[in-house]
Amino acid sequence: AQSVTQLDSHVSVSEGTPVLLRCNYSSSYSPSLFWYVQHPNKGLQLLLKYTSAATLVKGINGFEAEFKKSETSFHLTKPSAHMSDAAEYFCVVKAGNTGKLIFGQGTTLQVKP
Amino acid sequence: DAGVIQSPRHEVTEMGQEVTLRCKPISGHDYLFWYRQTMMRGLELLIYFNNNVPIDDSGMPEDRFSAKMPNASFSTLKIQPSEPRDSAVYFCASSPGTAGMGNQPQHFGDGTRLSIL
Numbered sequence: 001a002q003s004v005t006q007l008d009s010h011v012s013v014s015e016g017t018p019v020l021l022r023c024n025y026s027s028s029y030s031p032s033l034f035w036y037v038q039h040p041n042k043g044l045q046l047l048l049k050y051t052s053a054a055t056l057v058k059g060i061n062g063f064e065a066e067f068k069k070s071e072t073s074f075h076l077t078k079p080s081a082h083m084s085d086a087a088e089y090f091c092v093v094k095a096g097n098t099g100k101l102i103f104g105q106g107t108t109l110q111v112k113p
Numbered sequence: 114d115a116g117v118i119q120s121p122r123h124e125v126t127e128m129g130q131e132v133t134l135r136c137k138p139i140s141g142h143d144y145l146f147w148y149r150q151t152m153m154r155g156l157e158l159l160i161y162f163n164n165n166v167p168i169d170d171s172g173m174p175e176d177r178f179s180a181k182m183p184n185a186s187f188s189t190l191k192i193q194p195s196e197p198r199d200s201a202v203y204f205c206a207s208s209p210g211t212a213g214m215g216n217q218p219q220h221f222g223d224g225t226r227l228s229i230l
Contacts, residue, residue: 046218
């Protein structure tokens with residue numbers, strides 16, 4: 001069975017410094033992995049997706065994530081945080097060939113001026 | 114392009130009343146999902162449809178919850194009777210894809226914030 005674990009429930013960074021949001025996954029075969037962002041009172045927006053074409057995935061707003069099979073990780077990074085990046089971030093794995101997405105518990109990113 | 118459209122954005126009602134949440138998926142999307150989000154339980158998949166047919170409703174919490182998709186452009190989630198513990202944000206999402214889903218991401222609406230007093 002697939003699952004994801006987001007290792008930090010809350011991350012705080014200063015504006016202009018790098019962002020690292022950590023995610024480990026569990027899957028019995030090559031997974032489809034996603035990062036979504038949720039701003040207050042909004043729905044979830046897709047940041048990026050991994051589908052085995054390339055291990056380094058670039059997404060919107062300067063975010064990227066690297067798939068590391070040996071570490072079963074899919075961490076989200078950004079070189080320089082902006083105030084507008086403050087939001088909830090979800091690491092997500094697709095459950096096989098079904099329609100289901102399995103969500104991590106979310107990481108709240110706080111960006112300080 | 115219009116995204117997934119949900120209505121109402123906010124709903125406040127008294128316990129025991131019927132609540133109907135509405136969703137218009139993105140045109141051409143074959144899959145439609147209903148989620149519930151709470152602080153305690155995070156995001157939970159309630160039910161999803163493929164080509165208007167319910168595929169998996171194992172996440173529907175009780176018989177008080179029902180969902181329909183009468184056509185490709187409309188779905189409802191109904192709670193009858195409603196209870197205070199149903200208070201949550203309910204999201205609808207849609208996704209393109211053929212059988213097996215492929216790797217298509219889901220597109221989410223902005224949600225309905227439901228409060229049952």
